[in-house]
Amino acid sequence: MSIIRLEQVSRTVSLPDGAPLTILDGVDLEVFEGDRVSIVGRSGSGKSTLLNMLGLIDSPTTGEVLFEGLPARSFSSAGRDRLRGRRIGFVFQQFNLLARRTALENVATPLLYDSGVAFWRRRAIATRMLENVGLGDRLGSTPERLSGGEQQRVAIARALVRRPRLILADEPTGALDLETGGTVMELLERVANETDAALVTITHDPNIAARASRHYRLDAGRISDRVPAGRY
Amino acid sequence: MGFFGGLATGVVGAFSEAWAEVRVHRGRVLLSLIGVGVAVCALTAVVAAGSVAEQALRETSERSGGRAATMGINAFTDDGSILPAEDIRTAFRTAVDRYDIGYASEHGYGEQQVRLPGGRQSVPTETVDIPFGQMHRVPLLEGEWFTTSDERRLAPALVVNERLWESIGSPDLRSHPTLTLSATNEVTAVVVGVTPSPSFDLAPSMFMLASQARALQSPEQQALYGTPQFEVWVPADIAEPLGARLSADIRGQLGDGVQVDAFRNDYGEQNAESLRQVQLIIGGIALLVLLLGALGLVNIALVTVRTRIREIGVRRTFGATAGRVFLAVMLESVVATVAAGVVGVMLAVLLIRNPITTEFLAQGITDVPPFPMSAAVVGLIAATAVGALAGLIPALVAVRVKVIDAIRY
Incomplete structure (x- = not known):
């Protein structure tokens, strides 16, 4: 089942001198339930903009983004925000944990925007999630007291605590050493498998990209279809 | 979960966020709130002292006139x-x-x-x-x-x-x-x-x-x-x-x-009128102090919001709507000033109800009236209003933060 589909998506911005700059150019991409997709590309190739499109953060200049079959532009701004909170989880390169908040508070934060039982039981749910990523003994630690790998595990727990259908990972191992990066990816995949979430990873690292089942390359805003594994 | 359930979690959630923010930045918050607390204390004390003195005047006047x-x-x-x-x-x-x-x-x-x-x-x-x-x-x-x-x-x-x-x-x-x-x-x-x-x-x-x-x-x-x-x-x-x-x-x-x-x-009626004028003047001065405190608060809140742009962006990726971000930033200010207001009102009660002030204000009357509830309410309303005013500009800044830019900030 399709979670998100990009149809001929282009994104153009104006430069200070008024000249247009095309960041994405006619991108077609579809992500299905349980999918493992990797997107590689050089700096400035449009990877982050593509991620923002997939995350319903940015809107295309032309083309259509369909989320669960519905055009994203049919949602109000607040509706898109709420949908993003419920269905999409983000993992960032720089972890982006909230400073001076404990690991538990960080993981519980997305549940503040839930309106169901999860809101009232957010601490218990966040505790379980942290135990699931092996940080049950670091609940009260603030980011300053955690290693890079541990911080990314907290970020993964936070991204998955609302059980999203789509996980968007932007260079998830970019700030970690090779070994820690591998461990973090294994964890991310395991937790995604448990919730049957689709995982889209944007990375420079061919080893990380190779872990996905479908591979794409982004070059000057154009996406090339299904790069065979090993050819990046 | 119906509309009211969603509303309840939204309001409680916004308060939780605001309180967490105040708690995390308690040093900064405390410093910025001293002025507000003192002004609320002054405002409440003036209103209360005026009410006690007016009551004293009225009682004395009633007995003789x-x-x-x-x-x-x-x-x-x-x-x-x-x-x-x-x-x-x-x-x-x-x-x-x-x-x-x-x-x-x-x-x-x-x-x-x-x-x-x-x-x-x-x-x-x-x-x-x-x-x-x-x-x-x-x-x-x-x-x-x-x-x-x-x-x-x-x-x-x-x-x-x-x-x-x-x-x-x-x-x-x-x-x-x-x-x-x-x-x-x-x-x-x-x-x-x-x-x-x-x-x-x-x-x-x-x-x-x-x-x-x-x-x-x-x-x-x-x-x-x-x-x-x-x-x-x-x-x-x-x-x-x-x-x-x-x-x-x-x-x-x-x-x-x-x-x-x-x-x-x-x-007594005429005398109460002249007392009310004095009360208005002192109350006006206290209000000015409160506004100055609010300006300081706006200043600090603006700087703080700018340092929190990335955090706001991250919260938006978790599903925080623009309205929710506005409410949370606004409430941070309100929660803080209300806390300062409560302290200010408590100080005012101590100031007015201590034996020295009571003796001075309520000369000649046998039944000293209790601390007027209206004064405490005026103090708390002033604190809330200042918090809302001081929170408004940073909240507008926070809402205008673009998620994409904020995450890369």
């Missing part, structure tokens, strides 16, 4: 000759009955020779009618004010002040303590009530019913203290026209060559 609107009625002749008190009394009673005025009393001064443990003593005596107690809101420490049954007593009834009561050993009034008055004959009078004495009231004094006092006084004594004043307590809105009618009526009864004046006795 009567409650609003008490009118005094005086009669005098054109040629300066003395009018017989009985004539004025009869004319006054007739007019009061005609206009169906329920609260009317005469109010005279005199003295009685009273036999006390230290010897015979001349005690200042106010001669009144039964309604006087209500008209002047006379407080009682023990016993009761005069009633109609006291008028029928063979022995005169007395309401004595605390000093006089103490001088006879503060007896239990249920034992019907008596005092011996030395008039033309010796008369035994019964003490039925005791009024509290303020700290400045050092000498014994008492109230007597006018009819009973007249029976004890010789015509010479009555002439010595002159004609008593007559008072009516009427609704404030009809006081002026009714006063004119009463004076015309009494003048008509007393005949040519007599002038009758009806005038407002309750001067």
